[in-house]
Amino acid sequence: MYHKQYVIPLILIFLAGFFTPYWYNAMAESFGYVPEMKKPAGECVENKDWMAANHMLLLQQWRTQAIRHGAEGGRIYHSSTTGLEYHASTNTCWECHESKEEFCDQCHDYVGIHPECWDCHYTPSIEKPHYQGTDTLSKFFS
Amino acid sequence: MKSGGINMMSRRRFLILAGAATAGAILTPQISAKTQFVESPEEVESNRRWAMAVDVDKCTECMEELIAKTGDEKVKPPCVVACDKENNVPEFEEKRFDPQWMRIAKLKLEKPVNAKEFYIPLMCNHCENPPCVQVCLTKASFKRPDGIVEIDMHRCIGCRYCMIACPYGARSFNFRDPREGLKEVNPNVQMRTEGVVEKCTFCVHRIDDAIAKGEEPIPACVEACHKYGKGALVFGNLKDPNSEISKILRENIVVQLRANLGTDPHVFYTKLGGE
Numbered sequence A: 001m002y003h004k005q006y007v008i009p010l011i012l013i014f015l016a017g018f019f020t021p022y023w024y025n026a027m028a029e030s031f032g033y034v035p036e037m038k039k040p041a042g043e044c045v046e047n048k049d050w051m052a053a054n055h056m057l058l059l060q061q062w063r064t065q066a067i068r069h070g071a072e073g074g075r076i077y078h079s080s081t082t083g084l085e086y087h088a089s090t091n092t093c094w095e096c097h098e099s100k101e102e103f104c105d106q107c108h109d110y111v112g113i114h115p116e117c118w119d120c121h122y123t124p125s126i127e128k129p130h131y132q133g134t135d136t137l138s139k140f141f142s
Numbered sequence B: 001m002k003s004g005g006i007n008m009m010s011r012r013r014f015l016i017l018a019g020a021a022t023a024g025a026i027l028t029p030q031i032s033a034k035t036q037f038v039e040s041p042e043e044v045e046s047n048r049r050w051a052m053a054v055d056v057d058k059c060t061e062c063m064e065e066l067i068a069k070t071g072d073e074k075v076k077p078p079c080v081v082a083c084d085k086e087n088n089v090p091e092f093e094e095k096r097f098d099p100q101w102m103r104i105a106k107l108k109l110e111k112p113v114n115a116k117e118f119y120i121p122l123m124c125n126h127c128e129n130p131p132c133v134q135v136c137l138t139k140a141s142f143k144r145p146d147g148i149v150e151i152d153m154h155r156c157i158g159c160r161y162c163m164i165a166c167p168y169g170a171r172s173f174n175f176r177d178p179r180e181g182l183k184e185v186n187p188n189v190q191m192r193t194e195g196v197v198e199k200c201t202f203c204v205h206r207i208d209d210a211i212a213k214g215e216e217p218i219p220a221c222v223e224a225c226h227k228y229g230k231g232a233l234v235f236g237n238l239k240d241p242n243s244e245i246s247k248i249l250r251e252n253i254v255v256q257l258r259a260n261l262g263t264d265p266h267v268f269y270t271k272l273g274g275e
């Protein structure tokens, strides 16, 4: 081989760079930063590992079900992990995950993505009083 | 020649491998959950058709009382306030930015005798043949099998064709971030964002909840109208011959707004026209 003294170190440097994700992840536990998520207050609608990989697919399915098929009972979601029925709504998530900052944002900020869900959908971090139903209107009308 | 043949083989193998790798990357684990619905669209269509009836006499009475009490021509009656709060409809000072799901119109009946003024609520009529749905470019507007015309905000691109198509001016555009105009939030209804169109949904979240529980659904405006107003609004299922609204339609002369256009609106006005 020609120029062995250059080629072999360069190949090694290339390989080290190429496998960055692997060694970085392997070291992250001890050296680097790992997003830390708050433990939810209850059981998730589906298996935890499946949710970590596919939560956006699930939310997408809920969205289609609840909006497009709401009249046919689409707001009811049948979990394939527990077999129970859940209300297909982001508010179902907030029942266990009480904080967006301490759960969703941990990973999303870490990988630098900004889902647009919360432009419209309710999150517990909205600091506005909750509307409590028509009974509270008695202060305007008697 | 021979080496050419070998090259062909290896290229083919390369393409097969590349194809397999691409397929593997694209075919990520798909959702596994079951999507079983309670009813089929055909069943829903034959079982339920939501509609509203308005007693114009009672509505006028309520509005005149409110105006006399507050001295404000533009006062918001209970139905409108309840709608705004239930559905997170924002309120802005500048009227041209202010989305409205329900509003009250004042009509004058000009006749030599018995000249009269009316107040009627205007909202989305949930037309049987909705022109807003026909023109929607992205299929964001659609009609559910139970007759409710809804907007899928995720698909709305804010082109506002539907606002031009709707003969009733029932739709509003969000020129501003609606959160600026909200004092209270109802977590059960999503807010909207800048650049989408919104309109009355007959409180679709309440309807679906009530149906799932086997109850009679009641939109926020109707509830408030019966609690604080004169009970002018009646909401119900037209496919059920025993429902209150079916009775009202049988026993009264009802008026649909701009019925000549063939949209077949499903908000019916009774006692419009006086006598």
Ligand code: SF4
Pocket (backbone or CB within 6 Å): B123, B124, B125, B126, B127, B130, B131, B132, B133, B149, B165, B166, B167, B168, B169, B170, B171, B199, B263
């Ligand atoms: S009233 Fe207007 S917005 Fe409502 S369904 Fe009819 S055309 Fe569409």
